[in-house]
Amino acid sequence: LPGYYAGPLRPQVHYSPPQGFMNDPNGMFIDVDGLYHLYYQFNPTGLVAGNVHWGHATSEDLYTWTNQKIALFPDRPGEQIFSGSAVLDPNNTSGFFPNQTNGVVAIYTLSTGSGQEQVQEIAYSYDNGYTFTKYAGNPVISAGAKEFRDPKAFWHEETESWVVLVAFSQEFVISIYTSPNLIDWTFASNFSNAGLIGLQYECPNLLQMPMEGSHEPMWLLYISINPGAPYGGSIGEYFPGHFNGTHFTAVDAVARIADFGKDNYAAQFFYGIPANENQISIAWASNWQYTNNVPTDSENFRSVMSLPRYNYLTNATRIGYQLVSVPYNIESIFEAQLVSNDSLGNGTVFVDYSSIESGALYFEANVTGLSDMASLQGSVNFTFSSSVSGESVRGGTDLLSGTTWVDRGETRGFDNPYFTDKFSNSAVYDGSGLWRISGVIDRSIIEVFVNGGEESATNTFYPNSPLDTMALSARGLMRLRMLRWRFGA
Ligand code: FRU
Numbered sequence: 396l397p398g399y400y401a402g403p404l405r406p407q408v409h410y411s412p413p414q415g416f417m418n419d420p421n422g423m424f425i426d427v428d429g430l431y432h433l434y435y436q437f438n439p440t441g442l443v444a445g446n447v448h449w450g451h452a453t454s455e456d457l458y459t460w461t462n463q464k465i466a467l468f469p470d471r472p473g474e475q476i477f478s479g480s481a482v483l484d485p486n487n488t489s490g491f492f493p494n495q496t497n498g499v500v501a502i503y504t505l506s507t508g509s510g511q512e513q514v515q516e517i518a519y520s521y522d523n524g525y526t527f528t529k530y531a532g533n534p535v536i537s538a539g540a541k542e543f544r545d546p547k548a549f550w551h552e553e554t555e556s557w558v559v560l561v562a563f564s565q566e567f568v569i570s571i572y573t574s575p576n577l578i579d580w581t582f583a584s585n586f587s588n589a590g591l592i593g594l595q596y597e598c599p600n601l602l603q604m605p606m607e608g609s610h611e612p613m614w615l616l617y618i619s620i621n622p623g624a625p626y627g628g629s630i631g632e633y634f635p636g637h638f639n640g641t642h643f644t645a646v647d648a649v650a651r652i653a654d655f656g657k658d659n660y661a662a663q664f665f666y667g668i669p670a671n672e673n674q675i676s677i678a679w680a681s682n683w684q685y686t687n688n689v690p691t692d693s694e695n696f697r698s699v700m701s702l703p704r705y706n707y708l709t710n711a712t713r714i715g716y717q718l719v720s721v722p723y724n725i726e727s728i729f730e731a732q733l734v735s736n737d738s739l740g741n742g743t744v745f746v747d748y749s750s751i752e753s754g755a756l757y758f759e760a761n762v763t764g765l766s767d768m769a770s771l772q773g774s775v776n777f778t779f780s781s782s783v784s785g786e787s788v789r790g791g792t793d794l795l796s797g798t799t800w801v802d803r804g805e806t807r808g809f810d811n812p813y814f815t816d817k818f819s820n821s822a823v824y825d826g827s828g829l830w831r832i833s834g835v836i837d838r839s840i841i842e843v844f845v846n847g848g849e850e851s852a853t854n855t856f857y858p859n860s861p862l863d864t865m866a867l868s869a870r871g872l873m874r875l876r877m878l879r880w881r882f883g884a
Contacts, residue, residue: 402694403861406837407755408880410460411699412450415439420677420700421449422481425667426523427497431457434466436478442697443687447475457703458728467527478545478598479503482666489577491519499524500577504544513543515561517577536580545598554640564595583641590632590650593623598661603670607709614638619661621683627813628684629660635708635716646716655820656852657682659701673705675723680840680853684813690857701853702835702842712823721848729757729878739875743868746877754861755880759833762871766828770870771795777867779836784860790843794824799845801852808857820850
């Protein structure tokens with residue numbers, strides 16, 4: 396499938412489909428050669444949601460992607476291949492792979508139309524996930540339910556069993572099933588009515604997650620909610636806890652929100668990363684409230700993925716368990732520093748990046764010497780603006796009011812009542828005198844990270860003229876590292 400990736404709104408380091416409409420990431424796994432496979436909810440024939448196939452792309456570094464042929468197609472008119480996951484079956488538990496150790500099994504929801512039952516099906520691949528054969532005995536899980544979807548499967552070492560989570564979306568139930576072979580599934584337990592419920596639970600994930608400073612095996616249940624998120628539309632929440640192979644128990648009843656921007660939904664975690672390592676996720680960088688209307692149709696695509704994120708749990712000041720999430724291996728893909736690691740002092744630095752053809756930048760401001768009231772007020776601020784139209788995206792932290800914020804309202808390319816523009820979150824300051832803000836801006840998306848990923852905000856924005864100038868100011872002493880993207884210029 397050919398794609399036109401040069402349009403002014405088309406991000407360069409965030410994955411987007413060659414053409415058509417994309418939503419959730421699906422089936423993310425690492426193959427036997429270490430290649431990352433990303434599938435995604437894909438309408439290859441239109442620019443709005445529907446006609447869902449599994450699109451496919453592969454990458455060695457999670458930033459430069461090769462588009463592959465569509466991996467899963469509906470068989471009949473009205474059918475759609477909804478979200479799901481993929482696993483490797485090296486021991487041939489399924490029986491599909493008598494002659495190989497690199498077999499891949501995908502598990503997904505078959506939708507046959509609204510008001511119809513949703514069922515879970517599997518398909519197997521002999522060629523590392525490029526082509527799939529649907530299992531003749533499908534479906535493998537059916538519960539007579541109309542809103543029952545998004546299976547996420549994994550191998551549970553201790554019980555030597557497959558586990559899958561499926562959402563009974565409108566009952567706010569995540570059901571856990573187990574299986575010896577990925578075909579015959581037995582109901583094990585329900586996790587239900589916890590945290591924020593919104594109006595639906597979607598796209599559950601369950602995986603072991605490293606905990607900073609501890610060897611205790613912790614687990615993370617991640618649930619996406621749409622509609623009915625507190626900021627409107629779609630959002631992700633997570634529950635740290637414990638899992639024994641059949642039951643998940645959260646550490647407490649707290650709903651923890653994963654990202655305080657409005658464009659981070661349906662996150663999925665890669666299958667195949669060792670349990671004691673930081674786990675990698677990718678989310679869909681959009682929101683169901685307005686995704687079908689964003690003004691990228693002129694460039695023949697709609698929606699991009701978030702950056703790949705590295706995740707682990709930490710014990711945070713006051714709030715306890717917190718999921719830390721930062722761009723994976725970010726410095727490996729950006730080159731030459733525009734502003735070196737110098738101390739810039741109090742004040743404002745301006746950087747004209749109009750010569751950087753990609754328009755994609757990584758920035759990182761380390762502010763030190765935050766002490767008196769004056770330095771805590773408006774502690775650090777950034778503005779990315781267009782020298783042509785004056786449009787801008789802004790953000791920063793004010794430690795006096797204890798807030799980090801992002802404002803996309805000064806861009807004028809998209810007018811929609813749900814495309815709200817200002818987001819903020821409590822800035823939990825430990826009094827150390829240090830504060831760090833970093834982020835990636837990439838044509839029509841910005842991801843901001845506080846203190847190395849304690850908080851994050853993902854927001855799309857649609858300027859009429861490309862942003863090309865950065866202003867960064869701090870009331871403490873500032874060190875700014877700003878990197879441009881290697882591939883674009
Ligand atoms: C989440 C979702 C899933 C569903 C898919 C359909 O964004 O609604 O629950 O499987 O998208 O494309």
